[in-house]
Amino acid sequence: MNVPPTNAEPDINPASGFDAIDFKELRSVVVAVSGGSDSLALLHLLISYRATQSTFPEIIAVTIDHGLRPESADEAHFVAGLCKTAGIAHRILNWDGPKPDTGLSAKAREVRYKLLCRAARDADTDMVLAGHTLDDQIETFVMRSARTGKRGSERGLAGMALATLLDREVWLLRPLLDVSREKLRDYLRARGITWRNDPSNDNPKYERVRIRKALRLMDNRGIAGEVVVKASKRRALNDKVARVLPDCVTIYDGIRAEVSRADLGLQEQDVQQLVVAILMATMGGQSYLPPVENCDGVLEHIHSKRSSGRITMNRCVIQLRKDKVLIYREMRSLPSIVLDPGRSVVWDGRYQISNHTNKPMTITATGDKGLGFLGGVHNADFHRPSALSSPAVVVVGEIAGIPAIGDHMKVPNGISVTRYLALFDHILSGYDEILAQSVAETFQLQGYKRSPVNQINKN
Template identity: 55%
Template sequence: MNVVPTSAETDLDPALIFDRIRFEGLTSVLVAVSGGGDSLALLYLLARLSASRLQFPAIVAVTVDHKLRAEAAEEARYVAMLCGELGVAHRTLEWGEPKPDTGLSAMAREARYRLLCQAAREAGTDLILTGHTLDDQIETYAMREQRTREQGSERGLAAMAPATLLEREIWLVRPLLRVTREALRNYLRARNIAWRDDPSNDDLKYERVRVRKTLRKDERELILAKIAAKTEQRRAQNTSAERLLQQSVTVRDGTLAAIDKSSFRGDVDAQRLAIGVLLAAMGGLSLLPPAEICEKAIRHIAGEGTSRRISLGRCVIEVRRDKALILRELRSLPKITVGPGETAIWDGRFRLVNWTQGAVGIEPIGDGRLSLLREERVAVTHWAAVRSSPAISAEGELICLGSCGDHAKLPAGISLARHLALFDHILSGYDVGLAQGLAELFRLPPYKRLPVNQINKN
């Protein structure tokens, strides 16, 4: 990973920091500013870049107040004041929902990204910049290395990607991953710009703080070399797995995947990743299944088991002479109601949008409604796959059986689309090619083009 050089101890070159980002065609860009040193430096560097260009998107700064600390409101006002001096638009957004008793950090992060995406839409942009630094990257690797020893998967050791796609529509870009935290603070000190320190950054109850306190200076270069190697490894595995999926898998109606056994061969790591992605897509999982689940699936597909059908990762894998079929098992399928103007993800596999004036229900077709399909003489490839597919109802009346091609049309104001939980909520820039390949299998629209160059080079 290359570190951005400084022309002097207290100077940074915005042209080098933002050199990978494509700003062309944007009318605005959102920058997340908490008031801490990293994000304030990002704001000032971006403003300096804007001043050096004849044309540049309007900068909109957003501060998220999680309503967890009394000082946060004053910090937001401080950022607003600095933005006023810079001539930059500023907004403060609040996370006013009840706070959970456990998992607060994860929930706060989720809320922050949700609010930032909302602000980006309202600003008419699909680009958010955040102040994650080289130090954050090193700490992230150290935290994930410990989990890797416990859980086995090494994909997370590529650490944070320079860009991440949120909800298939908003790119979150991290331009400071090559810049140290101290270089940013020196930049602010030289300009007499004060920042606000969050006390939680020194609270040892947080894993990141504990890791930060124990990291030695002589570990940094070694960790950066490891991140670069793991990034390249992840890129290579993604390419191999994508190729394997394209050459051996066919998906029908978004609910049945057929694997050609003769062509599902090759590198073990590629097989493991390909089957993991497929199980996640068919089972509605937002994370890859554990390695042992993937390996068991591979052995079953190869015919090493004694049973023709097994259940793994919320899926049924059915082996036939020349192929293996993967479909959602008929267990733990939810029944939900989607109110007027609401959007919901059903079972991690389907996205329902309701713009009507009434509530819409979605639940599995199950065994009871299969007779309706038989009466309509619908061509069904696999009846078990249909049973775990969605049925849509309004005012208690069935209006659509949602996965059998175009035999049933949804009324105006209701849309139903296949959702890939593994990638559609959060897509690492490292995995865009693999996600594109999966989207093609499901005949889904492509993911947005990366807004940064050289995504696989750190």
């Protein structure tokens, strides 16, 4: 096993990947290291970059052992030995408990992000570096292209962003997105550094593996350029919508959006589509945007000659008024969740609720019983249908608070309630940072943590 070098060869300049990242003020930085070539090259390049800086945060390597293969524990200890030789702190975090029979890859990714966030909190940092490469970016583009189809949104074709915010807390950075895997392996070979191959990377039951093998037979040199173009278009559209939202959308109590029909109609079609998509996702508590055809159906409804009428789409009611349209959560498929002491839950994708009391409570839809709790006197902005589908906090069988409505936002001591935007709060792509900030401001919510990457210099 080789000691990581202190100076990089000119074939890969560490500064090209790390200069755009603001490491100042950090006490430490977490690096996700699996033992494969990509993550080992990332670690070695970061060590080389550190040697060129007068001050630099502590590097902490973290290996996630998913426990899905017999070799995984040995691979984790392989990384531990490498880091010990290099004088780098290292942790192994395990995915404990049962594994799902279906959706294993998605669940493994979710757990991996959760454990990396835990490692970042433990290290008192908000930055994690991951070794995604240009090959990963191209594979992602091809997979999403196949799913998008002719009528689908092209937003996903921008691929992975350089920076992604996890749970409003930790930035996951991918500084090697413009470097090929083979170039990274050449970097390691030149230094006599070995890596471990994950056999699942050759298992054709996984879509990414099938795409990877197909790409070997294709001329994919133009795909990276297409990704750059799609990313630029996504950011440009986001910027337009971020400017439009405050002028044509008003949010009431976090549960109802009112949109000026005239102001919306003045915008370009793609801007209108994204505005209604965002409002349906945030009012419907969903972590993804609705299909383009659904947005077009809503826009057809909005721009009709009718002065009243309603349709439902993506868990939302779209209700026409003379000069505006109301969008709010429909009264259907609303969860009822028991929240034990010391626990936290995201209710209906719209509210983060924590129980710091010593009693269990139930979070359910307000419904008619909740409206009775509110009484008959309401402010001028009160809207009964959207109030019905807002959350109620029930303690010992009695309603203790209706957090979304007026003075009743003051729930009992020990209960915290925050409006949650499932579209951005769990995973926020760096492409959407400006857009998410505008949405948060429109909802009068706390803004998102600023990216530590200078996108102008990077791009």
